[in-house]
Amino acid sequence: MNQFVQKTYAAINKDNETRMKSSSGGIFSLLADVIIKQGGVVFGAAYDNEFNVIHTYIDNIEDLNILRGSKYVLSNMGDSYSKVKSFLEEGRKVLFTGTPCQIAGLNNFLGKAYDNLYMQDLVCHGVPMQSVWKKYLNYRNMIDKKTPKDINFRDKVNGWTRFEMKFAYNDFNYSVFHRSDLFMKLFLKNYSLRESCYACKFKGLDRIADITLADFWGVKHICEEMYDDKGTSLVIINSEKGQALFDLIKEEVEEREVDIQKAIEYNICIIESVPKPEDRELFIADLDKLEMDELVVKYIDNK
Ligand SMILES: Cc1cc2nc3c(=O)[nH]c(=O)nc-3n(C[C@H](O)[C@H](O)[C@H](O)COP(=O)(O)OP(=O)(O)OC[C@H]3O[C@@H](n4cnc5c(N)ncnc54)[C@H](O)[C@@H]3O)c2cc1C
Known part of the structure; x- marks a missing residue:
């Protein structure tokens, strides 16, 4: 039986530049860094050439930026699970990061424990469908008439709590407060999530992953x-x-131990699935018929 007593921290990466480029406190980058420095491999979510979200791996610190930052879209797993297995069998350390359901998928695929595998999951609101992301990419292309150089779902230029959705182009940026962006509205009002997210089986404090990362919403009160x-x-x-992995990064982290129950009061997604909107079936039926802005007017703004 696992006797380990779970510990919870408020944590900040002391390197301000990395922290500002990360969605929360920049802890993922430190975990990845320590594994790569030991000759290991890190798996996580990145963009492909067309800004689809895919799972991939890196084993070079210079590439860390491709995995950094939350991308609020279901990532395509491709052959990542079998690649994880090959690296593990070669004896390399692997840090696999993803949503709790992706961690569970890997665990099932491997079918046994590996000493050289570290798993890090996220507290997950739910994951938007790729079809809605594709629709939004087409919409931005129609409005902005350009191909983005980069996309950041969590630009912190106006603060972590007032984060912005940003499409960076060569000559200008589309940068909008998250609650005003069409894609983020559908995400945060729970219309665009995968069906399984409304009854997620991986909520709660009993985690498969060794470490769970989240935004510490409510930290100012706790x-x-x-x-x-x-x-x-x-x-x-x-x-x-x-714990052993976290101990290796502790010198580079400002941290305080906190009560998990208090954190849950401000972050219910740790333990509960978000509710399914009553008219979500209608929304799905409208997905192919209405444009992004029309969907948002009909299902969010006009309510
Ligand atoms: C879909 C999604 C929903 C989330 N919902 C919540 C929430 O409700 N409450 C909360 O407190 N935190 C949530 N998070 C977690 C939070 O946004 C940060 O990702 C987390 O705190 C790590 O931040 P960081 O600064 O340490 O690292 P960062 O560098 O910001 O994050 C990078 C990490 O996120 C992973 N990642 C990014 N996009 C995806 C993706 N599409 N699928 C799988 N893994 C991905 C990368 O693989 C890497 O492990 C969510 C993240 C995602 C991706």
Whole structure:
């Protein structure tokens, strides 16, 4: 039986540049860095050439930026699980990161424990469908008439809590407060999520992953000295292996131990699925008929 007593921290990466480029407190980058420095491989979500979200791996610190940052779209797993297995069998350390359901999928695929495998999941609101993301990419292309150089779902230029959706083009940026962006509205009002997210089987504190990362929403009320609106991570250590990995980055982290129950009060997605909108079936039927802006007017703005 696993005797490990779960620990929860408010945590901040002391390197301000990395933290500002990360969605929360920049803890993922430190975990990835330490694994790569030991000759290991890190799996996570990146964009392909057309800004579809895919799972891929890196084993070079210079490539860390491709995995950094939340992309609020279901990532395409491709052959990542079998690649993880090959690296593990070669004896290399692997850090696999993803949503709790992707971690569960890997665990089932492998069918046994590996000492050289570290798993890090996220607290997950739910994941938007690829079809809605594709529709939004086409919509932006129609409006902005350009191909983006980069996309950031969590630009912190106006603060971590007032984050912006940003499409960076060569000559201008589309940059909008998240609650005003069409894609983010459908995400945050729960219309665009995969069906399975409304009854997620991987909620709760009993995690498969060794470490769970999240935004520490509410940190200002729980641990005020850890709030400066540049991003604070909630880090939940679920296993001895997770603790050993976290201990390796501790010098580069400002951290305070906190009560998980207090954190849950501000982050219900740790333990509960989001509710399914009553008219979601109608929304799905309208997906092929209406444009992004028309969907948002009909299902969100006019309510
Ligand atoms: C779909 C989704 C929903 C989330 N919902 C919540 C929530 O409700 N509450 C909350 O507190 N936190 C949520 N998070 C987590 C949060 O946004 C940060 O990703 C997390 O705190 C890590 O931040 P960081 O600063 O340490 O690292 P960052 O560098 O910002 O994050 C990088 C990590 O996110 C992973 N990642 C990015 N996009 C995806 C994706 N599409 N699928 C799988 N993994 C991905 C990367 O593989 C890497 O592990 C969500 C993340 C995602 C991707």
